[in-house]
Amino acid sequence: MDLLTNDTEEIIAHQEMIMQLRNRIEEILKNYRPVMNGEIYLSGEDVCKLLHISKRTLQQYRDDNILPYIQIGGKIIYKESDILTILEQNYISQKTV
Numbered sequence: 001m002d003l004l005t006n007d008t009e010e011i012i013a014h015q016e017m018i019m020q021l022r023n024r025i026e027e028i029l030k031n032y033r034p035v036m037n038g039e040i041y042l043s044g045e046d047v048c049k050l051l052h053i054s055k056r057t058l059q060q061y062r063d064d065n066i067l068p069y070i071q072i073g074g075k076i077i078y079k080e081s082d083i084l085t086i087l088e089q090n091y092i093s094q095k096t097v
Contacts (some may be wrong), residue, residue: 008046014034033046033080039079039080039081039089040079040080040081041070041077041078041080042077042078042080042083042084043077043078044058044076044078046078047067047078050083051083062076066086067083068082068086068088
């Protein structure tokens, strides 16, 4: 029976697999949004990334009642379905000439 050390190919291969799994789990946790009553809620930062807008523009959209939001104790969240509905309602298709 061979002695397994950190320099053994088998151990190195297992360590690499563990690191790949760890990186994947961290990526999933970073992007994970829990579902509550079948609805996904997004933070302001998430909405800014999704729409490629600044925090100031997001604030203006709230002030102008463009985007619906929920405020709970100073924390503002947005329903993902509301954001997608607003995008669909404001979609302008390319006109054919």
